[in-house]
Amino acid sequence: MGDKAPDFEALDQHGNTLVLRELLELGPVVVYFYARAMTRG
Secondary structure, three states: OOOOOOOOEEEOOOOOEEEHHHHHOOOOOOOOOOOOOOOOO
């Protein structure tokens, strides 16, 4: 398994705020970073 992430807030594709601690109440969460297309990773 990966490292535990600190609590954070982020916007979803619709502009809604997501809070990690709230999502974890629903079950496991996978955080995936996708570097912008056509840029160096």
